[in-house]
Every structure is written in structure tokens, then in C-alpha cells.
Amino acid sequence: MLKQLLNECRFTLTIHTEGPVLIKSGHPMVFGPDMTPVRTYRNGTMEVYLPGSSLKGVFRSHIEKIIRTLKDGIVCNLFVRTEPDSENNQLVCPNYTEVSCGDKFEVRQKEAIAVRKVQWRRYPQKEDLSNEAVYLDSCPVCRLFGSTSFIGRVAISDAYLAKGSQQKTEQRDGVGIDRFTGGAATASGAKFDLQVVSSGVDFETDIYIRNFEVWQLGILMLIVTDLEDGLIRIGSGRSRGLGNVKAKISEVSVNYIGAVNGQSTNEVWGLGSLLGDDSYGTRANDKVTTQHTPIEDTRGYRKITTFRDNSLKDLKKATIEAFVAKIQSWEIPETMQFKNLVFRRGRGNE
Ligand SMILES: [Zn+2]
Numbered sequence: 001m002l003k004q005l006l007n008e009c010r011f012t013l014t015i016h017t018e019g020p021v022l023i024k025s026g027h028p029m030v031f032g033p034d035m036t037p038v039r040t041y042r043n044g045t046m047e048v049y050l051p052g053s054s055l056k057g058v059f060r061s062h063i064e065k066i067i068r069t070l071k072d073g074i075v076c077n078l079f080v081r082t083e084p085d086s087e088n089n090q091l092v093c094p095n096y097t098e099v100s101c102g103d104k105f106e107v108r109q110k111e112a113i114a115v116r117k118v119q120w121r122r123y124p125q126k127e128d129l130s131n132e133a134v135y136l137d138s139c140p141v142c143r144l145f146g147s148t149s150f151i152g153r154v155a156i157s158d159a160y161l162a163k164g165s166q167q168k169t170e171q172r173d174g175v176g177i178d179r180f181t182g183g184a185a186t187a188s189g190a191k192f193d194l195q196v197v198s199s200g201v202d203f204e205t206d207i208y209i210r211n212f213e214v215w216q217l218g219i220l221m222l223i224v225t226d227l228e229d230g231l232i233r234i235g236s237g238r239s240r241g242l243g244n245v246k247a248k249i250s251e252v253s254v255n256y257i258g259a260v261n262g263q264s265t266n267e268v269w270g271l272g273s274l275l276g277d278d279s280y281g282t283r284a285n286d287k288v289t290t291q292h293t294p295i296e297d298t299r300g301y302r303k304i305t306t307f308r309d310n311s312l313k314d315l316k317k318a319t320i321e322a323f324v325a326k327i328q329s330w331e332i333p334e335t336m337q338f339k340n341l342v343f344r345r346g347r348g349n350e
Helices: 052-070 099-122 130-136 140-145 214-228 271-275 309-328
Strands: 007-017 037-044 045-048 154-156 167-175 191-197 202-210 245-248 251-255 267-269 286-288 295-299 300-308
Touching: 007 214, 045 295, 052 140, 052 154, 052 214, 052 309, 099 130, 130 154, 140 214, 202 214, 214 245, 214 309, 251 309, 267 309, 286 309
Parallel strands: none
Antiparallel strands: 007 202, 007 245, 007 251, 037 045, 154 202, 167 191, 251 300, 267 286, 295 300
């Protein structure tokens, strides 16, 4: 992506467990696989934590649902591929609009090579799609969270126990699921203990986004708001009542590198306003204004604006509105529609 760093935003999210939470370790146990929480060695003891990759996955799928509700058919599905994987357990393209952005770019690359072969009658070089084209044509979720073709803009660190928070875990009854009947496997005695993180534990994670457009900051603010309202569950067993959390943030810091000409303190400028040339599919009016003024500071080359309380409320409201407006006017680029493409069907679909 961009070699420059124009803006960045960071905040710390505190996640409070409101009930038992299980993010599985993946280590097989005697009864049932991986029914213990992930742990890492930290501060001299083994501590439970919430992996950033798991949180990112949960946030991503939450926002996919919201975007599909706002405007159907514009978000790709990471699990829909153009070709089945070696175990044939990927969904293979029931509908081209759903194919993952990563696979679509791969197809485009192949098509471009094929065209060159015909036109020039010689074996072509690998046709690299420009970073700009990949960003511009990615779906709204991949533009923020990334795909196999694009690294994404957001980083979510592992969430460790907050300072002063005690590590609490407990055993719960779990019932093994019979792999053949799908029912409870009581006959074979596969009742096992589930170890979970208890209610009342605080974790902290740092969230960072760079070179963002204002609507992308809106996605993060929407996720924060839904976490504050307890609407997002994390980890395993969500359908069985596990994973209730509530989260909060106390401040958001938005930084710019170097002076930004013409920007007032109450304005948040996204990538589009900072670039000012409509490249990367951005728009020069990529900014929002908060009614309450954030705290402004300079450190070295960075201009730092910190939003708390009322200015933070304004920031959430303005960026979430920008997100909704952006999604409602989103169009899939012609280059990503593949109307004439015939996909190979996986054995699973025949
Ligand atoms: Zn996508």
C-alpha cells in the first residue's frame, strides 16, 4: 500500500467478561479436543489471553453482517473460492459476487496474462496488479481487514489481563458431540470438563489503524459501540451462551504526520483529504467535524489529537454516519463483476 504514513489512529479497548468465555487453545485433551483457554507465559506465570487474530475475526464477521444489512451483495465471502482446496471443503462460487477478493484478483491476473499471450504471441511476464488497483477494487471489508492480495489497514494486538485484574478460570460441564449422529455422545461417556475464563475478568488490547479513510474509522467506532452494548460475543460456544463480553474505551488518539494545511482542530481528516488527488478511490472531502474540540498536542513530527468524553461521542457519531453513507453508495467496480466467467465447480457442489 502507500509508502507514506499520512494519518493513524490508536486506542486501547478494555474487554470485560460478563460470563464464561472460551477461546480454545487448540491443544488436544483426553476428552474432546482443545477445550481449554489459550494461555501464554507472561509476568512469570501462565496467563490466559485473547489472541488478536481471534478478535479480528469476530470483528470482521460482525461488520460483514452489518454491511450486508445496509447493502446486500457488496461484501465478499472469504470462504468462497474459485477452486476447491485440496480437501475440497471450500465453498466454490455459487455466486460470483461472493467470491473472496483475493481469488478475484488472482483470476484478473490470469486473465491479463492470457490476453497478453494472444496479443503479443509470446510468453508474457507476470502481470502485477498495482497496489492502487487492488485497494480500489477490494470490497469494503477487505479494504480495512485485508485479503490474500492486500495486507489491510488495521492491527489488533493480543488482549492480555488488564493491570490489577485477577486471572479467573472455572470448569464447566461439556457434552461431547457424536461425530456420526450429531447428538450427545453420552453412550461413549464423552462428557468432559470445559475450562473457561470466568466472568469479571478484564483484558486490554491495542487497536491501531493507519492511512485510514474516515468511514473506516467509523467501522472501528461501530464495533466499539456494539461491544459497549454487549452485542458482540467472542470465542467458542457462542450459540450455547458462552462469550458474553462488554468493552469500553476511554480515549481515541488520531495522529497526523507533519503539518496539515488548512485543517482546523475540530476536523478529522481521512486519507482522501490528506492525499487530495482522488487516488486510491478516495475523495478529497474525506473529513468530519466534531462539535466538541479534542485535545491537541505536537510531539516531534506528529500532530496528536485526543478525543475523550464529549469529543469522543462526536467522533463516534460523525464517523459512523460517514460509514453508513459510504456503504449505501458503494458500487462494485466493473472489473470485479466477472459476468462471463465460468468457474470450476468443486465436487461438493455437483
Ligand atoms: Zn473482500
